[in-house]
Amino acid sequence: MVVVGLFVIYFSLIGLRDKDYRLSAQLLALAALTVVGFALISAYYILPAASKALGNYSQQLGQMGGKDSLINWARMISVGASPLNLFRLQGLAEWYDNPQHPYSQQYLTNPLLIAISFIWPFLIVLTLLLPKNRSNRRLALYLFLVFLAGVFFAGGAHPPLGFLYVLLMRFVPGFTVFRSPWYKFAPALFFGASLLIAWTSDWLSQRLGKRSLLVFSLLWLALILGYHFPFFTGEFFRWKDNFSTRVAVPQHVFEFGHWATQEKQDNLAILVVPPATRAWNFDLYDWGYLSFYPLPRLLTNQPIFLGNEAKPIVEEEQLLQLAYRSLLDGDQATFAKIASLLQIGYLLVRQDFAADLDWVQTESFVKYQEALEKSFRFPQEKDFGDWLVYKVTPPPPVAKIYAVTDSLLLTDNRFYQDLFDQGVDPTRLAVFDESKEADQFPLASHLLVNCLTCEIEKETGFINFPPVMLLPDSPFYFLVAHQEAKQNRAITAPKQKIYHQMGLLLRHMAELRRMMLDVPYKTDSARLKSVALFQKTFNETEQYFWDHPELVQDRLITEKFRQYLIFQQEELQMCFLQSNMSSDVKENVKELIKHLDTVVSKLQPYLFNHDLAINKLFVFAVPVGANYEISAKLSGAVAASLVIGDQTITPSGASDNGWLDFGQFWLSPGEHQLILQIPPAPDLTTDWQFIEKKFAEGTKNCFSKRIEAFERQADYKVSLRFKNILYENFTYYEDEGLESGTYFFKPNALADLQLRAREADREFLVTPSQEAQFFEIGFCAENLTRQDFDSMMTKIEVKKIISPLLLMKGDHKITPRPTVAFQKISPTKYQVTVSQAAAPFSLIFLQRFSPDWKLSPAVAKNHFAAYSFANGWLIDQVGDFQLTLEYAPQKIFYLGGVVSLITFIACLLVLKFKKGS
Numbered sequence: 001m002v003v004v005g006l007f008v009i010y011f012s013l014i015g016l017r018d019k020d021y022r023l024s025a026q027l028l029a030l031a032a033l034t035v036v037g038f039a040l041i042s043a044y045y046i047l048p049a050a051s052k053a054l055g056n057y058s059q060q061l062g063q064m065g066g067k068d069s070l071i072n073w074a075r076m077i078s079v080g081a082s083p084l085n086l087f088r089l090q091g092l093a094e095w096y097d098n099p100q101h102p103y104s105q106q107y108l109t110n111p112l113l114i115a116i117s118f119i120w121p122f123l124i125v126l127t128l129l130l131p132k133n134r135s136n137r138r139l140a141l142y143l144f145l146v147f148l149a150g151v152f153f154a155g156g157a158h159p160p161l162g163f164l165y166v167l168l169m170r171f172v173p174g175f176t177v178f179r180s181p182w183y184k185f186a187p188a189l190f191f192g193a194s195l196l197i198a199w200t201s202d203w204l205s206q207r208l209g210k211r212s213l214l215v216f217s218l219l220w221l222a223l224i225l226g227y228h229f230p231f232f233t234g235e236f237f238r239w240k241d242n243f244s245t246r247v248a249v250p251q252h253v254f255e256f257g258h259w260a261t262q263e264k265q266d267n268l269a270i271l272v273v274p275p276a277t278r279a280w281n282f283d284l285y286d287w288g289y290l291s292f293y294p295l296p297r298l299l300t301n302q303p304i305f306l307g308n309e310a311k312p313i314v315e316e317e318q319l320l321q322l323a324y325r326s327l328l329d330g331d332q333a334t335f336a337k338i339a340s341l342l343q344i345g346y347l348l349v350r351q352d353f354a355a356d357l358d359w360v361q362t363e364s365f366v367k368y369q370e371a372l373e374k375s376f377r378f379p380q381e382k383d384f385g386d387w388l389v390y391k392v393t394p395p396p397p398v399a400k401i402y403a404v405t406d407s408l409l410l411t412d413n414r415f416y417q418d419l420f421d422q423g424v425d426p427t428r429l430a431v432f433d434e435s436k437e438a439d440q441f442p443l444a445s446h447l448l449v450n451c452l453t454c455e456i457e458k459e460t461g462f463i464n465f466p467p468v469m470l471l472p473d474s475p476f477y478f479l480v481a482h483q484e485a486k487q488n489r490a491i492t493a494p495k496q497k498i499y500h501q502m503g504l505l506l507r508h509m510a511e512l513r514r515m516m517l518d519v520p521y522k523t524d525s526a527r528l529k530s531v532a533l534f535q536k537t538f539n540e541t542e543q544y545f546w547d548h549p550e551l552v553q554d555r556l557i558t559e560k561f562r563q564y565l566i567f568q569q570e571e572l573q574m575c576f577l578q579s580n581m582s583s584d585v586k587e588n589v590k591e592l593i594k595h596l597d598t599v600v601s602k603l604q605p606y607l608f609n610h611d612l613a614i615n616k617l618f619v620f621a622v623p624v625g626a627n628y629e630i631s632a633k634l635s636g637a638v639a640a641s642l643v644i645g646d647q648t649i650t651p652s653g654a655s656d657n658g659w660l661d662f663g664q665f666w667l668s669p670g671e672h673q674l675i676l677q678i679p680p681a682p683d684l685t686t687d688w689q690f691i692e693k694k695f696a697e698g699t700k701n702c703f704s705k706r707i708e709a710f711e712r713q714a715d716y717k718v719s720l721r722f723k724n725i726l727y728e729n730f731t732y733y734e735d736e737g738l739e740s741g742t743y744f745f746k747p748n749a750l751a752d753l754q755l756r757a758r759e760a761d762r763e764f765l766v767t768p769s770q771e772a773q774f775f776e777i778g779f780c781a782e783n784l785t786r787q788d789f790d791s792m793m794t795k796i797e798v799k800k801i802i803s804p805l806l807l808m809k810g811d812h813k814i815t816p817r818p819t820v821a822f823q824k825i826s827p828t829k830y831q832v833t834v835s836q837a838a839a840p841f842s843l844i845f846l847q848r849f850s851p852d853w854k855l856s857p858a859v860a861k862n863h864f865a866a867y868s869f870a871n872g873w874l875i876d877q878v879g880d881f882q883l884t885l886e887y888a889p890q891k892i893f894y895l896g897g898v899v900s901l902i903t904f905i906a907c908l909l910v911l912k913f914k915k916g917s
Contacts, residue, residue: 002149002188004031010142040903047896048889068466070179071157071169077180078156086151087121089193092182102235116227123200124193130203140199143192150189156181163469171483241357243290250287252385256348257299259382259389264302267824268345268395272296273368274353275307275324277360284354296348305342316342316848316869322416328367330375334420340398340427341867343846345391347372352386398427398846401822401832401885405815405841407432408446409623415448418633418805421657430842430872432864444623447808451616451676453608454803456559458715458765465510466503472511472533473526494548498557501541502564508534509568516575524582531588538568538592542599555617558606565603569596574756613799616676618806622667626810630662632676633805640804643675659807667808674806681799684708684716685777688789693733693780700731703789704778707766707798714800716766718777721795723759726788727781730754734766737773753779759794766798815839828887837878845871845885852888859883 008031015024039046080096095104107113128144131137156165168175178184201220208216230236237246260270272294276282283306284290294306307320319338326334338344349372355364372378372390382389407430408419419426424446470477484504491497508530515522515530551557572593576586608617622628632651634640642649642662651660685705693702707716724730730753753762768775777798779789818837822830832843845853849865859877866872 002153002185003146003191006146006149007142010145011138014138037903037907041900041907043896043899043903044893045896047899048893051889051892067170067176070176071166071467074165074169074179074181075157075162077182078158078162081155081158081182083151083155083158083160086155086189087124088117089120089190090117091154091186100240102238102240103230103233113227116223119223120193120197124196127196127199127203130200140196143195143199145192146188147192147196150185150187150192153178153185154182154189166469167479171479239290240359242286242288243284243354244288247288249289250352250386252387253295253299255384256296256382256387256389259384260296260300260302264346266345267303267343267400268392269303269305269343270296270346270348270389271320271323271339271342271344272304272306272348272350273324273327274350274355274363274365275320277308277362281308282360284360285350285352286354287352303343304348305344319416319867319869324363327371327376328363330371332376334417335376336397337420337425337427338416339392340396341846341870343396343400345395346381347378347390347392349388349390350386351388399820399822400846401820401830401844403818403820403834403837403841403843404428404430405817405839406430406446407444407842408448409444409620410448410450415805418659418807419448421633421655422631422659422807424807424809426867430844431867432872445810445812445814447620447622447628447806447810449618449620449806449808451804451806452555452619453610453612453615453617454801456556456608457612457717457801458803459556459560459563465513466507468507468510468514471515471522471526472530473515473522494544494551495554495557498541498545498548498551498561501537501544502561504537505534505541505564505568508537509571513571513575516581524585527581527585528588531585531592535588535592535595538595552606555606555608555619558603559608562600562603562607565596565600569593569600570756570758570760572596573758577757610675611680613802614678614680616678616802616804618674618676619671620806620808621671622669622808622810624810624812625666625668626812627664628667628808628810629664630674631807631809632660632662633658633807634660634676634678634802640676640678643677648677664811676804676806678802678804681802683797683799684710685796685798690786691778693735693778695731695780698782700729700780700782701784702733702778702780703784703786704735704776705796705798707775707777710768710772710775711800712768712772714768715803716768716775716798716800718764718766719761719795719797719799720763720793721759721761722753722793723757724753724755724792725757726792727784728755730779730781730784730792732764733778733780735774735776735778736769737776765801815841817841822885828890830885832883832885833880834875834883835880837875837880839878840874840876842866843873843875843883845873847871850887854886854888856884856886 008027012024012027015021015027077093080093081091085091090107092104094101095108099105107117124144124147127140131140152161153165156162165181169179205213205216225232228236234244234246237244239245276284281292282290283292283294285295289295294304294309296304296306305316305320305323307317307324309317319342323335323338323342323344325331326338347368349365349369351365351369353362353365354360355362369388378390378393380388381391406428408424408426410431416426429446470480487500488497491500512527512530512534515527545551545561572589575581576589576593581589608615610617630642632640632642640651640660642651644665649662651662654660684707686708688703688705691702691704692699710716732751732753751764764777766775766777779793815838818841819835820843821833821835824830830845834843843855843860844866847853847870849869849871851863853863853871855863855873859881860873860875862874864872864874
């Protein structure tokens, strides 16, 4: 893209300068025809891909944390891409953040290799001085411009020009796809550099005699080959230990692919064991293969499930983790239900999977194989040597497409094991999330409700300032304002809008803070402008909040709004106390603090004003009046009482799996509130320990605590009160004892506790990884002393967040479900026949959810995510009828295929007639 684009622009401009308009026109026409021709000939995949990208771009961008998250990733991946490194043809991030890299340390520390690396920029620049005629000078300059463009783009967010790359990511639509600049643009750098170096080398060789040329050639060849020694030692292909990008694939891998593609006659899915570790998500084998992309998926288009993928489908992952646990535990009933939902008919046991390495560990295949042969007694279907295939018997009893008249409403998708413990069979229900579906199924007999206040507890966390480059007094700030206005117009859903507004408030506070504290030379007028901008955004946010009663009544949103306002108050107080601003600016800041305080007080009646740690609030709606049997799962709490209206009820008994039975109660249709009261959780930390930790900016003194007897499935809250008048880089960290890059910290678990003269309260949500060896929290600063630390930290507690579930089973009558038969026309089209439908029902299609699956004729009133991952439709038609289920983008593929075919035929005809002429 860079090479071709610069070619067209550069030589077109030369043509215009030389008044050779024909050359410019030919180049532009060639570029346009190339783009159009490529688009037409490749329409069979460009059209479906473009349709998918345009429809899901915003959603996928949000799932990745938005533009700020991708910009932060670009900053991290550009850590070694300085102009000096790039001119020396270096800069790959892994060289600088991986001390175990097979060969990079030699290039970074060996004086001879460092000296040789400066030869390349010398040869590159020298080329500009060599050409004598105009055409060669133009060509040399073009190649040098390509090289410079490669340096700029491959450098990404690295200073000094990284801010321009960040602006491109922030303001150019779609540019966030280049979030890993080195990997996207380094080829342009190498293209320009290689040709320029070759040019200079050729020029030097032409000025030598035959004997000198031979000596020069041998020495030059030895220098190049010696400098690139990792190619010849094999280190270049080795990523870590014995894992390489150059492997000989064993025959059993291809044999499995042939069986899955040619011999396997059904469409049942294959579950692969053992799963990868969650810490790395690698598919890796003892014969050297290592990749984020699972090897079995490269061999067949059959449905394959693997746990702990690099980019998992979260809803499927919940089921898969339970499937793996049920296999190891010998829990046949649980596995049968999951196999039905996921349509699992086979298990692939990989005996060559690397499961017991020092740096990454997972369960050995031996445990799974023993469970399959002894507990489950599944027959062996195929033996490919190191890969064995077992057949699930009996096969999944639930068909791929079926109907149910009963349903279960839930507010959290981590529910399957809890349902199984209570004897609920989700394969007999249409399970969907009532918070996401507009039309609830009218006869739901089960409701599984997660406590609302637990979600509020988990939402409480550290609020980080987003990075800001352009301040309100910058002449380029109109770009920021334009982008904000564009985003505001694009967001219409109230919940998304209010969260977006809170993000804007945080950004404008970050700007205001920099204007007041970090850039002391700012004028009063510039600071007043920043205060006014924050005030304007706050007024708009407050007005929008009060104008939408559904936001005010949503306790989670209201609590989050309150947290943001309190944080803004604290920052304004710090600006007020520490800045050298004038009396006019101080007066404006003081009025703003008062305004924030007024709104915080106004929010108080809409909050749950109880201790969230011991009072768990449940808010739910029952669809019909009925007697409901109420049970609660407490996840470790030993006692509880249920408050219903004026009644306080203690449980009649507790099951072995942690469910408490509170009996049966009549609930009328509509919304209800219950409070589950539990004992307070204890502080779980050990004593402070002094330790030195290595950070990106160097080694720091740290004081740490560990969570005692931590549970990998649990959430914890760190509560602290501190003040900091001494250390600019006072850092909070979390460590799980896992290798995750250079510094061994849990990813995204570093936060700076900024300078402040007044005490402030902060809370952090802690969620251990499944492979965590321990969980440690700590506070660090350069040369931090115990005396200073004790004076700064006045409170620190770590408590487990107990998140109960409430299960209600109604006794109302359920209509018998209709009979469903289907015929598979193609992988993207099914013919469905429904018989004896006496009442509304849900049609379930056990295929990964996509809004692009369409039913015709249009008898469905809602398309929802059944079981959080599959497709479901609410259908109110009765009697006997037929439906067609089709994946809509397939039509776009057919259209693109026709366009590509027509273009190809047209190209052949053009070539034929051109040859004839």
